Amino acid sequence: MKFLDEAKVYIRSGDGGAGAVSFRREKFIEFGGPDGGDGGRGGDVWVEAVNGLNTLIDFRYQQHYKAKTGTHGMGRNRTGANGEEVTMKVPVGTQILEEDGETLIVDLVREGQRFRLAAGGNGGFGNAHFKSSTNQAPTWANPGLEGEEKTIWLRLKLIADAGLVGLPNAGKSTFLATVTRARPKIANYPFTTLHPNLGVATIDGREFVLADIPGLIEGAHEGVGIGDRFLGHVERTRVLLHLVSAQEEKVGKAYKTVRHELDAYGGDLIGKPEIVALSQIDTLDEKERKKKAKELEKACGRPPMLLSAATGEGMTDALRALRDIIVASSGGDTALPDRSVPVQDDVEDEE
């Protein structure tokens, strides 16, 4: 299985075109003088953050980004054309790292943010450029400068206001699908979510971005299961909604497993504001509800919210609770101000 939140890409900017060696030739004009034009600049390689993407899947198919070479200069002082640039379009939240996978080159956090990863080589000077009082007819020109080449890593850390965490089958995808237009895959087997999904939730006229992170299991931070690869996405949320399925035999243990993984991952995930909810509450009768809610309360230290995506019970309260924390932690603003909101519709899961 290949994960889509990291990709290795080779980039190369265009070489500059060579300068030309040429002399003006016209009837009745002897020694017309040098008129070799300069070469064009090579194309740059850019990266740009765009909305509407939430995986790096495209980079699995296209791993080479090469800009075009500048054309050579020509006689009659004609400058070569600049090489065409290329722009890699990446989801908002993509970080670009050096080949070592650690050194950050740029973190693209806003829609429309652009960064030049490799500059095209300058075009060479044509011989007209070298004309001087002592040499009226230079017979040389510069070659163009070479473009830059390098290998880089792209790493996606989605930017969402709230993140859904929980064990596989906790009901995260269902929650997201119920409160937003996102249509993640839902099935009652674990790990239906193979990459994070984003959706926009609206509550009392306010919008915020919600991310569904694939299920975490014990050992996730060590690479067991698939959740650990996605914990990075949680790093950038303001609040977590931690869902514990009412169908878990031991809800306290389920809660603690996820907390442990968040803690082990580091990056202060454990310190993020968290709302705890017992999900799929419609599957329990009154007596069981009380029992499981108590059990979960014991584990998390406060009464959990009770909700059901199936019946809608508690859903509005959960959204309001999330919104309140988002608003409080962002000085009144929800989604980042200069980011229009990415909405995701059908996205295929990857093998």
Ligand SMILES: Nc1nc2c(ncn2[C@@H]2O[C@H](COP(=O)(O)OP(=O)(O)OP(=O)(O)O)[C@@H](O)[C@H]2O)c(=O)[nH]1
């Ligand atoms: N009865 C009931 N079933 C639910 C509810 N929410 C989710 N389910 C079911 O529980 C199963 C798992 O739900 P998902 O939303 O896929 O769970 P998930 O946490 O996203 O799972 P992963 O993608 O594996 O991490 C599915 O069969 C859902 O239909 C609910 O509120 N009530």
